Amino acid sequence: MSTGIPVARPRYRGGVAKRRQARAAWLFLAPSLVILGVFIVYPMTQALYLSFTDYDVLNPATWTGLANYRELLGDEAFRNALVNTLYYAAVATPVSVALALGCALLLNRRFPLRGLGRTAVFLPVVVGLAIVAIAWGFLLDPDIGLLSYWLGKIGLTANSGWVRDPTLAMPAVIIVGVWKNIGFYMVIYLAGLQSIPRDLYEAAEVDGASPWQRFRNVTWPLLANQTMLVTILCAIATLQAFDQIFVMTHGGPFFRTETLVMLIYRQGFSEFRFGYAAAISWALVLLILVLSIFQFAYFRKRAVRY
């Protein structure tokens, strides 16, 4: 903000103004800070403390040092959930980003009922994931499901059904998760598309650029900021996949769809091991933190300003 011209301002006045400004800033920040502190920072530090204890909620926590973390390293269930989580994120993130971009490009054009199309893609975002998962569970039911029936008509018969089949259950929960969330990312991309200056396209057209070249050289690079945002948000969200899995498969069959958050839930709420569950939560926090730092570093070099 400095103008580059050193002006000798009366010190005390500047100080007062600054202080007043600072106070106003803190006042504006206060509500968010209080909420963040009470509902995020405090619980997280509590969870950090509990991760070093043996705690079943019904009895006071007892300090066990690093025992939970040591158990984590050798725990088959943790390794399984970690692999499942990474699998889910590695598939769901790129697919979501690509589909969200595709939908945004399509729905950015002018055509009749465009509003309806946008609403249709966005609608799943505002519907509860649990409700959505129940509906999909019905559609995919191998015996009474509509989708299974249609797929059967064209010769695609899943013997025990998508959700119940050990190899198809994960794709099923990924499809539902992706379908549920692309609307949100699409909106981000739509905003990005609309902020790209028209004259760039006109210039490209004058130069004889094909539609693909226009996308490749104008649209895609200028959407870099949105791509960064969407990719990071999506990766964070998919690493925490829970709701639809809880409803559709409950982590089964035999833990094939058990993600880290499902494991946290199982350890805490059904096996009463909240200390261990807290340790897994913190492992997940660290995983997300590290991944986000890498993503951020990668994308920051590609950020655009126009």
Added chain:
Amino acid sequence: MMNGNPSPRRRGAGSPTARRLIGVALAAALSLTGCAGQGQKKDEGSSTSGGKVTISFWNGFTGPDRPAVEGLVKKFNASQNKVTVTMEISPWDVFFQKLLPSIGAGKGPDLMGMDAAQLPQYASRGVLRPMDEYYSDAANESDKLVKPAVDATAWQGKHYGVPMNFTTLLLYWNKGMFKDAGLDPDTPPKTWAEFQTAAKKLTKDTNGDGKPEQYGLALADHETIAMWPILFWGNGGGVVSDDGKKAMLGDPKTIEAMQQWGDLVRNQHISPVGLGGADADKLFQTKKAAMEIVGPWMTTGFKDAGIDFGLAAPPAGPAGPVTLGTSVAFAVNAKTTDAKAKAAQEFIKFWNTKDSQKEWALGSGFPPNRTDLAAGDLTENPYVVAFGEPAGTAKFYLANVKDFTKVNDTLYTPALQKVLNGKGTAQDLFPQASAQIQQLLDSQQ
């Protein structure tokens, strides 16, 4: 505190961050534990005004039996002027999610109704009051209660609950489908041989794609009332021995039963693989399965779906007739004052009187908790009598096992599912799981 629980009811807003969910739940629980010191011995005065004691009662009877529960509570409150029961009914999953942090905070209800199989998890952590004082009072006529249901409330030599309801599971068979398959619609299978023949006959793959359009049996393997264990018991095996001390999943009898029925499911497709309890019910309800072994809670749904079904004891295996018994038990909070515990016992006594049990049975469709009600009292509801009949051969699944959830969800169910999906054999997987179950059982002694 509920907001912190990642329950299926939670709205999936954009990206519900896991650490927030879990963190909030933990923090809520912890901060409440923090105030437990001041809060636990609540002043008795507030709820005993005018010599009247108010006790809170939580349970999960949200189903068709809800009016019967509410009716009896109302009747009890009107029947005397010393005790008032205030009841809070929520779905079972919400009930348990609420119960854990509230008891952890030294609060929670005075009286609760919970599945007897869950009692040891709480009793072993010292949060339930032993009920032996109730059983030793002859006026309560506890000797008239269904014995297996009473035994299921025991944990390490003490009783921690009193039966609130009790039922067995029966074989439902679809008479119309029996007729279409050339079977006598009025004669249910009585032995395993007849059961297996019927199941095969009733399984039909009409379009020849290898996936039947109609199944002989709906056999659920997860998220369900125990169905497979009935088959293990029928052969003399099981998951855990009746006294809760010995793992039996690796027993040759269990493995033999698993091989026999697993082969029928995998190769003859008599039942789909991977059914949850609700899926199995749906299958029978939509006439896609001809038989199911389940409790009285499905009679209304099946009748409403227009199914002409019969009820019989599950066909007897080589080891003789057996079925699953299941019960919800009354349990009293350990933090509850003596006066309130006494009041709770008054209510439990009222609940289990002959008159109340008759009303309960007819209203809920469950058989009575007492063995001394004449069938003549219950003729209005023929199902009630049927479900009460095999009480003598009923076994409780994982009774007196502290780590019910861990044994069932973490060790037994995955092993069963792997075998059914052809990811291993019972000979290999069951002894492995059995050894792990044994470790848990040993550690609870």
